[in-house]
Amino acid sequence: MSKRRTNDAPMPIGECITQLQKCLRERLCRQQPPSRLEASEAQHKHLLELLKRTAVHGESNSVLIVGPRGTGKTALLKCVLRELLQEKEVQKNLLHVHLSGLLQTDDRIALKEITRQLNLENVVGDKVFGSFAENLAFLLEALKKGDRSRTRPVLFVLDEFDLFAHHKNQTLLYNLLDVSQSAQAPVAVVGLTCRLDVLELLEKRVKSRFSHRQIHLLSSLSFTQYLDRVRSQLSLSDGFPDRKFAEDWNASVQNLCEDKSVEEVLRRHFHSSKDFRSLHVLLMLCVSRVSVVNPTIKPADVLEASRLCFSDAKSNILHGLSILELCLVIAMKHLNDVYEGEPFNLQMVHNEFKKFLQRKSNSVYNFEQAVIMKAFERLQQLELIRPVDGSSARTQREYQLMRLALDHSQIMEALQKYPQCPTDIKQWGMSVFG
The missing domain is CATH 1.20.120 (Four Helix Bundle (Hemerythrin (Met), subunit A))
Structure with a gap:
């Protein structure tokens, strides 16, 4: 009690x-797989059955999980793996290699990552291989059990699968799918992509080795x-x-x-x-x-x-600008209004700024040309302005054509929230004709 x-x-x-x-x-923070799966039960069952054939029965498979971002492709795979790894035999035998097309940008980096995740750096050592296929075959050979009866099953997960199709000659995809088709070793290749036309990106020889199994996830929430x-x-x-x-x-x-x-x-x-x-x-x-x-x-x-x-990142950047930089942005806004979005250069912006100074007769905002150029360059570094495509880099900096990467509403919002913005500058920014 x-x-x-x-x-x-x-x-x-x-x-x-x-x-x-x-x-x-x-x-x-998605450190744990979801307890309840939003995807349909049929998709979960289909993927579980495919991976179980590889992990338990040594059968090679390949499959694509296709769907828009946020529909639960990764969550589906995590839930299936969690259920699969509850079996002790699978937990001891199945090896898992996770590659991302955003990180492994070429086959050399991908092979190095495969070696690292399979803990085979010492086995490879300083060996020299003639081709990618030889190196991959050697890695899979090194995974054979002590009794030499069979190789441990390996699950290859290729996140952002469509990006691997842009690798030179698609060597990684060709060899992984070739191994899965030729039954050299129990290998399951699972690709995750949001591109519905992903098969059109594959070369003929790669496409012929793919099983053409696809699991589609669509958001019907x-x-x-x-x-x-x-x-x-x-x-x-x-x-x-x-x-x-x-x-x-x-x-x-x-x-x-x-x-x-x-x-x-x-x-x-x-x-x-x-x-x-x-x-x-x-x-x-x-x-x-x-x-x-x-x-x-x-x-x-x-x-x-x-x-x-929902806060606007660019509007937040505007709140941290200096008074001079804010004045240049306002001058660009007025140039956009007058010339209906046509590109401008530093000289045009400076002339517009000088018109404001002449009306106000205020020496507080008088800056040297070098200081104004420095402020203009900082706006470019912050990507609030960008050079016009095709404009010559050899053009003198004062005359290089630029475009403003902000719209009218963002500038208006920034003027309202700018800390202790001088009244005359705020009125200049709010005015229609500058």
């Missing part, structure tokens, strides 16, 4: 908040399911150390999801992107505001998190 009271005894609020932060951060996902991601499980705190927290999450202002914010996110990763960013910003002083997520926290998610 005393032991039960000890387990149910309330924890200090600070410790509860720490445990809460740890639990939700692990969940929202409703707003009700989206709201349920928010509720489930923020709710605490029964295993939380302090049961009373967990009950109170889950009740507050339920009330939060029923709040009309919160529902409006979530509906806006739902219509802008059904990607769960962007939702997790929003929820993570809300969770980070939870503290001992603020032990629950309030509607105001969701509104502030949404404002941060």
Whole structure:
């Protein structure tokens, strides 16, 4: 009886908040596979069966998981692997190699990464191979069991699969798919891509070695399911150390999801992107505001998190400009208005700025030509202005044609929020004709 009271005894609020932060951060940062899969059961079953044939029966396979970003391709694979690795035999035998087309930009880097992930650096040593195929064959040969009866199965996951099609001669794809087809070793090749036309990118010899199995994921999410996902991601499980705190927290999450202002914010996110990763960013910003002083997520926290998610990066950059740089941006805005978006150069911007100075007769904003040029170059470094395509780099800097990478509304918003912006500059920026 005393032991039960000890387990149910309330924890200090600070410790509860720490445990809460740890639990939700692990969940929202995608360090754990989702407990419930949004993809259809048929897709899960299909992929599990394919990988089980390789891991258990030594049968080679290749498959593509295709779908728009955020539809759960990686989550599907993680859930399948988690279920597959629950079998002890699979856990001991299956080797997993993860490659990304964004990181392994050529076959040499990819082969080096394969060697590293298979822990075969010492086996390869200083050996020299005549071709990529020989090197890969040697690596797979080195994975044979001690009794030499068979090779350990290897799962190759190729994230951003379409980028591997841009490698020279598609050597990596050809050899991996050739091994999977020729039954030299039990190999499963799983590609993840958001391009529906990915097969058109493959060379004929590569396409002929691919199994043409494809698993398509499409987002058919409703707003009700989206709201349920928010509720489930923020709710605490029964295993939380302090049961009373967990009950109170889950009740507050339920009330939060029923709040009309919160529902409006979530509906806006739902219509802008059904990607769960962007939702997790929003929820993570809300969770980070939870503290001992603020032990629950309030509607105001969701509104502030949404404002941060939808904030314009370029407008934020404008808030950090110097007065001179802001004046040059305003001068460019007026040039855009007068010349209807035609490109401009530093000399034109300087002339527009001088017109403002002449009207104000204010010596405070008088700067030397070298200082103005330096400010103009910094705006280019910040990518607020960019050179016109095809403009000659040999043109004198004062006359090199540029375009403004900001629109009218961004500049207006920045002027309103610029800290302690001088009144005359704000009026100049707001004026129609400069």
